[in-house]
Amino acid sequence: MSGPLDQLKIIELGHVIAGPLAAALLSDFGADVIKIEAPNRTDMMRDLGPKAEDGVGVWWKTLGRNKKTLGLDWKSDEGRDILRKLVEDADVLIENFRPGVLERAGVGPDVLHDWNPDLVVLRVSGYGQDGPMRDLPAFGRAAEAMSGLAHLTGFPDGPPMHPGFPAADSTTGLMGALGIMIALFAREKGIARGQVVDIAVFEALLRLMDYPVPALTGANLSPRRNGLRQPMDFAPGGMFRTSDGVWLSVSAGSAETAQRLLRAVGGDALADDPRFATLGEMSRHMTVVFDAINDFVTQHTAKEVEAVFARHDAVASRVLSVEEIMTNEQIRHRGDIVSVDGEQTQVIGPVPHLSATPGQLRWLGRPPSADSQSILRDLGFNDKRIAALCEAGLVRLEGGRAL
Template identity: 40%
Template structure:
């Protein structure tokens, strides 16, 4: 698919971010056609290049997080590096940065300076605590946002300390809000005279926005939601159960009709037809009894038999997938959720497919995460720099 066929084609994005939140936001933009120019320090670039599992000197995560992006190295402490940065911003649509508030201003690249240079610019600013407030200048990573935003407090079992999810979910949630806000700002620019604006995303607020009924329940009832393991009181039955062969199966049967089908599949017509269990409130009042019955039934059968019976009864259920399960799953494969790319040494490598799936203008992988400074000559040449000038800038330490 050509970039012109993608929904964000024609947008120029300058990324001044490292690691997760900012780069994940721009990854989405790049997957759907935006020209994303990732500005990296000449001294090693984004630390994500070396995070987690490294193959032939480069993180496999990097190849996903930076796909479709152009890597340009600029030394923003060098006057010529800053001059090149301003030239890039002059005709950009979006700047994405996830520095601590105040860093961009110290570089002379704050909102006032950049919007004066380019009034139509949209600036996405991702930080731990936002651009204002008493904590704005403090450092904050996803783990802190998850903790302050309420997610960690409710995650885990009541008799154990809070636990984290297995991924950097706070950063990723913030990135998604950032993309949403940026697209809103672009729409506003389109219909209101071409003026850009700042999109200010705080990691703790991004997580906090996902916390469902947490706030009104506390305000009205003084109720503090606590850790409840794999169940959620008030929504019954929805839980994880262990099969005879030691596998774990999630079953969601909290709909009235679905609950009846589950009980019949288990051979428990008595529970299916019990009028006191006809709605969620009644089931939740007897959740311990219901979970004990489901536990016993699941524990008496192997995983395959449990899943087959629930599929036949049209009850939502799934094994708890590892990545190995995903690689063998027909649904993942049928929808292209495991995409094959070539690593620099020619080795095939599977990476996640692109979400969301658009019917007419889907996203695609045009290239995997680039080498450090791979696009210096092409991007700077597009700004009018000659090869000789680029070589001189490199020799001067500006690149």
């Protein structure tokens, strides 16, 4: 079955995570993605991190999923002509270089839109395409620091901490895919033709975290990191360890669910205490609530806690390891971990789940330049011309082979 985006053509000049993830998310739903790498310098994600049994980096296998790969020196005169042919027939171009790289290569947005006025260009950079910090180098961790995420992660008397995954790069990829679809919708509605989607890596986290700024400006409250508890403790919960060593995340998101949680851990006496009549009242006595939950959880096994919480319709979720994720019944039922024929490596499947046009994993990350020959042939190049481009070092074929 073809995907809902199977007519969408994307040229990816991105590297590492943020830009490539945006393309990968759309490729799950059928987008035709051509990833371009320099003939003598491939994406570092091919080699970063652990390798599968076939010697290929597992991170590349998932970031390169469903993509065709082309080895092309697009900064050369002849390479730029090939890029132009690709752009003229494309819907989207994705890049995540430092600001000015495209312009210095003679393929800035003005040139790209001259080639194809309907092209949507996603530009991902550390600090955005303008402003006093535009030219500074940045990586995901710098963005996590700038967004305030690191400031809110960790214990009050300890250092700020980064999360256990590349949060800034990953959320930027997600926001980049959203930006592309919004721009394409605007194009379809006749509101705008091709336009530039400009996103700084810190901005996705800034938007998704959201509440610290209105908390400060609207309520004069400045969130602080709070260890196993929420930075502002507006609802009861936190991270607790059972008597048999299982970590549980306990949470309640409303006055009603908070009452059920209190009744589970402390009975009617705790739940009916006037100090906890509303979330507002409760927030002023959150240390008492936290201690009550902690006392209950630490004195019972995980199964005992889960049984009591189930009776009260309260929430206590086990903190799963990767091994436990692989065997979790709900994750397996949802089909969230998938594979392709001939591959041992499994990856997370397409999200979200669409009822009529679900996403599909077609293949994992392919070798460098795996599709160079077929892509160039589709552009009208014969084998003699392709061989000449290879000889000149402007194009690479899979494995560096000659025609």
